[in-house]
Amino acid sequence: MGSYWVRPYPPGTGRWIVIAWEAAALLFLAWATIRQFDLIGHGVRALAGSLAAIWAVGAWRIIQHGVYVSRDGVLIRGLVRSRTMSWRDIAGVRLHHTIHRLGRWELQRDMTVVIERNDGATVGTELWAQGVDFHARPKLFRAVYQEIRNRHRAAGEKKA
Incomplete structure (x- = not known):
């Protein structure tokens, strides 16, 4: 890539x-x-x-931390490691509702972007609606999610 x-x-x-x-x-x-x-x-x-x-x-x-896209795929850069996936290996991109529990209490409810691979596995991204990049910019979070989905969709149409 x-x-x-x-x-x-x-x-x-x-x-x-x-x-x-x-x-x-x-x-x-x-x-x-x-x-x-x-x-x-x-x-x-x-x-x-x-x-x-x-x-x-x-x-x-x-x-450098974050999610990057190209015409070939997606790159997820974490603090310790990076991961690259081509669009053809990705089945879909979706929002995941996260609930953190501590005993009886629910600490946080939020949305993250998850990538579903063709082999059935899911890959968490660095995109979190309440993270440092999107906390005060919820519209930007949705726009980035849509951008990644649109690029995946366009790559699928290019294959067909």
């Missing part, structure tokens, strides 16, 4: 908040580690360099 990947939505401002939050958490970790182990000189520089590298990789993955 050597085609051009496009994320059909702009990243939300929540991503930048998460990146800033992670930077603050790593700064606190560095401060606590330096104080706990009485680090000086090279130890401080090694710790700072290591945590900066971890933050840079994490921030890059957070920025």
Whole structure:
């Protein structure tokens, strides 16, 4: 799949908040580690360099995180791994109503986009109606869902 990947939505401002939050958490970790182990000189520089590298990789993955489409298929980029599927391997794209339970309580009800494969398996996407990209933009969530469905439908029509 050597085609051009496009994320059909702009990243939300929540991503930048998460990146800033992670930077603050790593700064606190560095401060606590330096104080706990009485680090000086090279130890401080090694710790700072290591945590900066971890933050840079994490921030890059957070920025790249999401669902991308092309004429050939769909690419799901998570924080740790990415997954590519061609349109011919996908049976359908649907919304899934999620309910999180903790004992007797229902914590969250929300919609996510799920990809159904031809072999009967389902693949969860990074698209969540209340996530950092769509929390304040519910119309955009529906538009992205429709865009992915339309691309899948168009790929199916092209095959026939």
